[in-house]
Amino acid sequence: MNSSPPSPGEPVDRSAVSEAIRGEARRIGFELVGIAPAGRPESLDHFSNWLDSGFDGQMGYLSRRRDAYDHPDGVLPDSVSLVMLGMLYRSADEASMGEASVEQDSPSTTIPARVARYATGTRDYHDVLRERLSELADFAHGQLPGCRTRGIVDTAPLLERDFARRAGLGWFGKNTMLLDRHFGSWFFLAALLIDQPLDPDAGDQTDHCGTCTACLDACPTNAFPEPYVLDARRCISYLTIELRDEPIPTELREGLGDWVFGCDICQEVCPWNRDAPATSEPEFEPVAGLGDADVLDLLKLDETGFRQHLGPTPLERPKRSGVVRNAAIVAGNSGRADAVEPLAALLDDDEPIVRGSAAWALGRIGDATALSALRQRRPVENMEDVQHEIDAAIEAASAGSP
Numbered sequence: 001m002n003s004s005p006p007s008p009g010e011p012v013d014r015s016a017v018s019e020a021i022r023g024e025a026r027r028i029g030f031e032l033v034g035i036a037p038a039g040r041p042e043s044l045d046h047f048s049n050w051l052d053s054g055f056d057g058q059m060g061y062l063s064r065r066r067d068a069y070d071h072p073d074g075v076l077p078d079s080v081s082l083v084m085l086g087m088l089y090r091s092a093d094e095a096s097m098g099e100a101s102v103e104q105d106s107p108s109t110t111i112p113a114r115v116a117r118y119a120t121g122t123r124d125y126h127d128v129l130r131e132r133l134s135e136l137a138d139f140a141h142g143q144l145p146g147c148r149t150r151g152i153v154d155t156a157p158l159l160e161r162d163f164a165r166r167a168g169l170g171w172f173g174k175n176t177m178l179l180d181r182h183f184g185s186w187f188f189l190a191a192l193l194i195d196q197p198l199d200p201d202a203g204d205q206t207d208h209c210g211t212c213t214a215c216l217d218a219c220p221t222n223a224f225p226e227p228y229v230l231d232a233r234r235c236i237s238y239l240t241i242e243l244r245d246e247p248i249p250t251e252l253r254e255g256l257g258d259w260v261f262g263c264d265i266c267q268e269v270c271p272w273n274r275d276a277p278a279t280s281e282p283e284f285e286p287v288a289g290l291g292d293a294d295v296l297d298l299l300k301l302d303e304t305g306f307r308q309h310l311g312p313t314p315l316e317r318p319k320r321s322g323v324v325r326n327a328a329i330v331a332g333n334s335g336r337a338d339a340v341e342p343l344a345a346l347l348d349d350d351e352p353i354v355r356g357s358a359a360w361a362l363g364r365i366g367d368a369t370a371l372s373a374l375r376q377r378r379p380v381e382n383m384e385d386v387q388h389e390i391d392a393a394i395e396a397a398s399a400g401s402p
């Protein structure tokens, strides 16, 4: 294979260039690589129906750019090829512990708060992948002088899983994740769009879910109205990250369990993830405070502490009010009496969504101290929504307290 750039005037050997780009992508750290031709996404109609059903909730950025999804031209005008890329992020520890890593014994002085594993590394994955994409783009420009490229991770109007499937990176699982038989689903996707023809991959799209329904059965908030369809409004990932400046619907709070940011359940139960290999990226290994987050610490975060500890991480997205709101709900779900004091302090927080969720949590824990804090706060609370939360919490706590 000849991967040296063509001399001026020399015809481009598309097949050799395609192979060179695949090889370079692997060298840069993308374990999964494939090439898809630009065109109408195969699941565009499904995407449209999904938006029409309102399953996107508050993620208005999806419907606002609806037309741009028709063709990758909406992202890079005159695009012809998409190099679809996947990078593993499961940490070595988790991979070696298998599913046992999910349930760990915690010292009784902490209340475990789970953060989805894609977000526990030292750096935000968008930054890591963008850096690598730019390396790959430089290489492509060397191979195809004068070409135009654009690297994409997440934020552009492109159905990444659709093109990744077409490029042979895997199949759509019933949990909607893109899955590979060897790599499972613990990988990020990225795309490098190019305005030049490359040799596409055959794209094996065989579905290997069979009769399994483990992910659908395990989802604690029943977020799958049917296989292959996710109602994001019920998904913990959406509720804890994307739903901002609003309370989490009361009927879904219990389902959060101990998740303060994102959720991995429908991937953890997937048999194809059991022996999935670990990442080789040190930046995706969990850092202290995220891989082993403690609700009691999160409840005490003020704006300064939040910016200091979580500002440079993906947890910045839901802002301090979102993270503390989520932590309060997890505290309530834990039923732990040692959460009452920090929760009671939050009844006085500037943010109504924090006060409301703290009230709910106190009602759930429901001991005498929690009840007294709620009763004390009620006459001074001036927001109607929070008053309702406190009333409901007092009722719940009174039912359990003498």
Ligand code: B12
Pocket (backbone or CB within 6 Å): 042, 043, 046, 047, 050, 059, 062, 116, 117, 118, 153, 154, 155, 156, 158, 159, 160, 161, 162, 172, 173, 175, 176, 177, 178, 179, 185, 186, 187, 188, 189, 190, 227, 228, 229, 230, 232, 235, 237, 238, 242, 261, 262, 263, 264, 266
């Ligand atoms: C919006 C979004 C979300 C939303 C909605 C998720 C969803 N399932 O739609 C929320 C916030 C809930 C979310 C959660 C998560 N996300 Co997200 N998300 C996105 C984003 C930005 C857009 C996805 C989108 O357009 N959804 C709309 C639906 C309709 O499209 P779709 O799911 O991509 O495609 C499905 C349909 O087309 C369907 N389909 C196709 N044809 C047909 C035909 C029929 C008849 C039917 C029924 C269905 C069907 O199958 C496809 C695959 O399932 C993508 C990045 C991107 N630009 O693509 C990341 C992305 C999908 N997310 C990702 C990740 C990692 C996650 C989480 C694991 C994070 C976490 N741990 O909390 C969870 C997983 C939840 C889940 N089971 O999907 C990765 C997935 C990687 C992979 N291996 O699949 C992506 C690709 C980001 C990235 N660059 O790596 N996410």
Ligand code: SF4
Pocket (backbone or CB within 6 Å): 175, 218, 219, 220, 221, 222, 223, 224, 230, 234, 235, 236, 237, 262, 263, 264, 265, 266, 267
């Ligand atoms: S990420 Fe969690 S809440 Fe969302 S669909 Fe999967 S199991 Fe359900």
Ligand code: SF4
Pocket (backbone or CB within 6 Å): 173, 174, 175, 176, 179, 208, 209, 210, 212, 213, 214, 215, 216, 266, 269, 270, 271, 272
């Ligand atoms: S848990 Fe089962 S049904 Fe769900 S994605 Fe994995 S193999 Fe498919």
